[in-house]
Amino acid sequence: MTINKPNSKAMLKRAHENMPLGVADSYRYWGEENTVFLSSMKGCTITDCDGQTFVDFRIAYGPVILGYRDQRIDNAVIDAITNVGAISGFSTGLDSDVVELVKSMCPNIEKMRFANSGTEAVIGAVRTARGYTKRNKIVVVEGGFHGLHDEVMWKSDVDNWDADSEQSPDIISFGGGIPANTRANQVSIPLNDFAALDAVFAQYGDDIAAILIEPIMGNCGSIASTQEYMQKLRDICDANNSLLILDEVKTGFRVAKGGAQELYGIYADLTTYAKAIGNGYPVAAFGGKAKVMDTISFASDGVTHGGTYTANMIALSAAKATLTVLKETDALATINRVGKDIQALLSRVFNKFNIEHCFAGPDSMFGVHLGSTVPQNYRDWKRTDSELYTAFAMNLIENGVMLEPDSREPWFICEAHQTIDFAWLEQVAEKSMADALKA
Ligand SMILES: Cc1ncc(COP(=O)(O)O)c(C=O)c1O
Known part of the structure; x- marks a missing residue:
């Protein structure tokens, strides 16, 4: 993912001298190649220290409900x-x-x-x-x-x-x-x-x-x-x-x-x-x-x-x-509407490749599961294709959509996501799934 990320690599190298794993929270360590260092956040986007901007569906594991720097x-x-x-x-x-x-x-x-x-x-x-x-x-x-x-x-x-x-x-x-x-x-x-x-x-x-x-x-x-x-x-x-x-x-x-x-x-x-x-x-x-x-x-x-x-x-x-x-305000209604639209968009992409899929939970924080039935508990999750999901997610990240590359973490929507370009997101999702299937 961080193929041309010289600043991120330098930041991690420095951070290794200062913190275990080079991070302030162990879950932020995504390996030597993929650990993310940011320079700024705004609305529903984050920009890394190598200048790549991502639409962020991770939003710090959920707290950013309105948007960064609201x-x-x-x-x-x-x-x-x-x-x-x-x-x-x-x-x-x-x-x-x-x-x-x-x-x-x-x-x-x-x-x-x-x-x-x-x-x-x-x-x-x-x-x-x-x-x-x-x-x-x-x-x-x-x-x-x-x-x-x-x-x-x-x-x-x-x-x-x-x-x-x-x-x-x-x-x-x-x-x-x-x-x-x-x-x-x-x-x-x-x-x-x-x-x-x-x-x-x-x-x-x-x-x-x-x-x-x-x-x-x-x-x-x-x-x-x-x-x-x-x-x-x-x-x-x-x-x-x-x-x-x-x-x-x-x-x-x-x-x-x-x-x-x-x-x-x-x-x-x-x-x-x-x-x-x-x-x-x-x-x-x-x-x-x-x-x-x-x-x-x-x-x-x-x-x-x-x-x-x-x-x-x-x-x-x-x-x-x-x-x-x-x-x-109607911020939560906006968030729900955007979450619904994104699930519909993802469904179109998965259907294009005949991938069985379902969504769990509410529109504001939905889980994406590659399987035919919505899991009813953690054991059911094991029957979903979480490996394909992770490959898809890693490709999304490479193409400017940030999320946790693990289907146990939902997609979090904030009010600022209403400004995203949905056509762009659909294109990126399609490319990311095509590449994941090829791999
Ligand atoms: C349901 C739930 N409870 C507790 C916690 C712990 O919260 P914190 O990370 O703020 O300590 C989390 C964190 O993700 C959580 O999702």
Whole structure:
């Protein structure tokens, strides 16, 4: 991909002296030839340090909901840090401004607390659930992702699993440094599998603090819970006095103003948000029912929550501006329309080559799967032609369309994508698939 990328190569060489793998986040390392170094971003485009501009469907793994360098958001941040200040370790009225905006869009939120990343929001929600229920176990779903903290850094090894075997995939850690005992309180089940859910509650019901789930798996090709499964999750939690935590770090303020919960009409006890809440500024939150959130207190068994950078002015001014735009304009309707058009365009290309394909999840973050039926869980994903997808994606990148070359990462749409040249995109997609098939 980086055939004529002398600046990128020089940047990586320098960075190798300074950071493991030469990057600040291991997932940014795409190998010696393909690691991307940018010089600027604007709207729905990014430009690398060798001057190639890409239309970006990766948009930083989802947070850029409006577009890069959106003046409506950036000006609000500049105003806050110029006229108020960045951080004080005290409260301001901005805290409640943002919570009230969230509450006006998300009926599942009665009280909320802030965090700086999705990881931190999940840690806060899980601790609050345990504090409230006085139980330990958390049920998670295969293929879900909840951040980089030890307890959720266990995954089903579907990559090395034989889809024709009767066995479940092994559960492995994300790598070194994760103590084996951090798995002790986690139980993993396949998505949309009612029997597995019943079995887990039959075995551990009185110690299950919460089910923690991405209702639409933004880290697994947007494979989504069915309506019936979401209802089952709600019902089984209620029947067992467990809490339902919906991790809406990717779906929140993206798939609808009220997130996935608005689409399903099923509401969580606790919800986590990050990403789209601040159009890319580092802000996150968790919240839910007041009686649950009020477990956060100085009582002897109260839950502790806080942090130096929590609710800093940069984060909250960005969140207030972004949420105001999402609430008061038709940005999300535009995003959905553009996402639908792009899926139609991709379908035309795949049909031209007689490639079986389907799309998973909502139009604002759709997964592309090369197979005949929409996967219902992570194990089904293994039956799709992810290798052809990766070859196609690598060719798209070479031709100026940036995305993650792994079909487990959806295509993310932002408001600024409405300006792209769809005819150009279709041409590039056609060429990229033709070349992938040739190879
Ligand atoms: C659903 C979900 N939860 C949690 C996280 C962790 O968020 P962060 O990377 O901001 O820590 C992510 C990140 O992609 C996510 O997609």
